Amino acid sequence: MKVAIIGNGGREHCIGYRIKSSPDCDRLYFIKGNGGTKSIGENIDIDEGKSDEVVKFCLENEVEFVIIGPEKPLVEGLADLLRNAGITVFGPSGNAARIESEKSYAKMIMKKYGVPTANYREFTRSGKSEAIDYLRAIPHPIVIKADGLAAGKGVIICKRFEESESAIKEIFEDNIFGKSGDRIVVEEFLEGEEATIFAITDGERYITLPAAQDHKRIGDGDTGKNTGGMGAYAPAPIITANLLEEIKSRIIEPTLDGLRKEKNSFSGCLYCGLMITKEGPKVIEYNCRFGDPETQVVLPIIEGDLLKLLYSCATGKIDENTVWYGGKSAVCVVAASKGYPENFERGFEISGLEKLNTDQYYVFHSGTIFEGDKLITNGGRVLGLTALLKENNIAKGIKLAYKGMGEISFKNIYYRNDIAQKALK
Numbered sequence: 068m069k070v071a072i073i074g075n076g077g078r079e080h081c082i083g084y085r086i087k088s089s090p091d092c093d094r095l096y097f098i099k100g101n102g103g104t105k106s107i108g109e110n111i112d113i114d115e116g117k118s119d120e121v122v123k124f125c126l127e128n129e130v131e132f133v134i135i136g137p138e139k140p141l142v143e144g145l146a147d148l149l150r151n152a153g154i155t156v157f158g159p160s161g162n163a164a165r166i167e168s169e170k171s172y173a174k175m176i177m178k179k180y181g182v183p184t185a186n187y188r189e190f191t192r193s194g195k196s197e198a199i200d201y202l203r204a205i206p207h208p209i210v211i212k213a214d215g216l217a218a219g220k221g222v223i224i225c226k227r228f229e230e231s232e233s234a235i236k237e238i239f240e241d242n243i244f245g246k247s248g249d250r251i252v253v254e255e256f257l258e259g260e261e262a263t264i265f266a267i268t269d270g271e272r273y274i275t276l277p278a279a280q281d282h283k284r285i286g287d288g289d290t291g292k293n294t295g296g297m298g299a300y301a302p303a304p305i306i307t308a309n310l311l312e313e314i315k316s317r318i319i320e321p322t323l324d325g326l327r328k329e330k331n332s333f334s335g336c337l338y339c340g341l342m343i344t345k346e347g348p349k350v351i352e353y354n355c356r357f358g359d360p361e362t363q364v365v366l367p368i369i370e371g372d373l374l375k376l377l378y379s380c381a382t383g384k385i386d387e388n389t390v391w392y393g394g395k396s397a398v399c400v401v402a403a404s405k406g407y408p409e410n411f412e413r414g415f416e417i418s419g420l421e422k423l424n425t426d427q428y429y430v431f432h433s434g435t436i437f438e439g440d441k442l443i444t445n446g447g448r449v450l451g452l453t454a455l456l457k458e459n460n461i462a463k464g465i466k467l468a469y470k471g472m473g474e475i476s477f478k479n480i481y482y483r484n485d486i487a488q489k490a491l492k
Contacts, residue, residue, distance in 0.1 A: 070374070071096040071125055072108075073115050073145065074136030077401075077431035077451045078359035080104050082134060082373070084429065085366045089374035096130065102442050103432025103450070115140050122152050130154060132378055138216060141335075141355050142168040157377040163326060163333040164355040170214045170252045173353050180325035182318055184350045185210070185254040185342075192249050195239045201253065202231045208256040212352075213238065215247030219283070219295040220408055224256065257351065259344040260489070262303045263361050264311075266319045266339060267376060269385040270332040273319065274376075277368060277392050278306035279361040280489060285408060287485045294408045295448055298486030300398045300461055301364040305343055314341065314348050322353070334380060360399050363431045363451045368395035398464035398487045399453040400472050404434070405479035407447035415478040417442045417449070422474040427467060429453045430475075444477055461490040 068091055072079050080103045086092050087107050095108035098121055104110055113120045115137065125133060133149050135141050135158035144161030158164075165172045177184045190198035202209065202225075211234050213221030221244050225231035231253075238248040265276040279301035285291040306314070318339060326333045338354035338361075366373065371390035379386035404411035413434070420430055420442070431453065434446015452475065454468035465487045472482060 068131040069094045071130045071133045075101045077433040078362040079136040080431040081363045086374040089372050101432045102435030155381045157381045159333050159335040163331045166353045167355040176325045180321045187254045192239050210254040212252045213244040213247045214250035217247045220293045257342040259342045260305050262341050264339045266337040269380045270334040272385050276365050277302040296360045297483045298400045299360045299364045300487035360451045363399040363453045364397040396459045397455045398468040399451045400468050400486050401451045403481050405481040413444050415444045417477045419474040419476050428471050
């Protein structure tokens, strides 16, 4: 079949890498892809936000299956437009994608259907004074989240009232999150260990992929600003078999059931961002798609035919036997441009990738383009280096990943030096 993947990041490169090996994949397009995706498919120079052009391309080129990677086109209803045009799509409807695009909606679902999460209050821009009064009266630390999409950067952790007061002013007065900050959610700070579970679902039935752990902060030791993700590893040892069953029964199943009852049945990848607390697992956030960079460690360690799995979900009857976990492990370190997630430069040549053994390493591109025959940096997160092991050995994976990072070079390269260390504790 002809398949199109929407997006231009490492997540889309990794999805493409996995489905390209399926015997059912005859031709693979990326809209619009990056410097890495052109080696496994055809990059199409259409902006993912131009929905009409995307639909037109898919119809004219007889694309049979579309996989939507990023959240923004999902929230804007691209899946609905494609389905209305008769094209099979992996990804939720625009209404179901609200579970990511509106933190307040996600909180309502959790509260109404008994899904464990942090206590919270909502405030709008017009209620700035009320929000500050509330923050003055409650114990810290607390978490302030922009209600709308903020590219993974809309979360501020405040240890003291002075910090939370400043955050409120930055959001409501300085408009640092734009319209996404018109409403905020103030949550209690949850203590514990984070983990991510992908539930692949047709709306009723589902399977879970191996648990991963992301590293959101820009600096070593989880310091500095939130980013889209600086690295990940899988499987996350904190998610035991018993804990996974609890997550399924207390979180995934009531969430999917609740969305059906709200007439927003969810078909696609439900990303469950969890905090494993002393009281058990609690939801930090939902996403309506595969996470990035978690995808770059989860998909390489599963066996089977990913294309068959995603297509079976999209056609309404998941084939639960198409993929399985076979005991591998992976560590991904993201190489970013110095200055990310704020100001950074681009346009620098990338070298050293040819030195990496492809049996051990996979490089998934994000912010890269080709200028002639030169691979050039073109974004904040430039690429992710995934070290893949045939056995479950995160400690060995860490050493292998950083050995590989030593071969990669570009001006202003920056990466964290402590990815996956939490797995060893």
